[in-house]
Amino acid sequence: MQGFxxxxxxxxxxxxxxxxSGVDVYYDWLxxxxxxxxxxxxxxxxxxLGLTLVGAGQKK
Structure with missing residues (x-):
């Protein structure tokens, strides 16, 4: 989960x-x-969301 x-x-x-830099990553690329x-x-x-998943993966 931390990797994702x-x-x-x-x-x-x-x-x-x-x-x-003026590039729309979602529309232009995907x-x-x-x-x-x-x-x-x-x-x-x-x-x-990424930081939340990394933080959730650290707690055991």
Whole structure:
């Protein structure tokens, strides 16, 4: 679970960096249209979910 969380966090970072350079990662690369409501926050959501999964995997 930690590995998937780390990958999801990295995906969020990539989304953030590419959006700053004008590339829409979801639509340009994957053909996925995101609603306007979540478009500006998609990278934050991916990073938050990734960190949550990493944190949940550490607790035993």
């Amino acid at each position: 969380g780390a990958l999801l966090f990295l995906w969020g970072m990539l989304d953030f960096i590419m959006s700053q 053909g996925i249209w995101l609603p306007d409501l979540i478009y500006d926050y998609s990278h934050w959501m991916a990073m938050a």
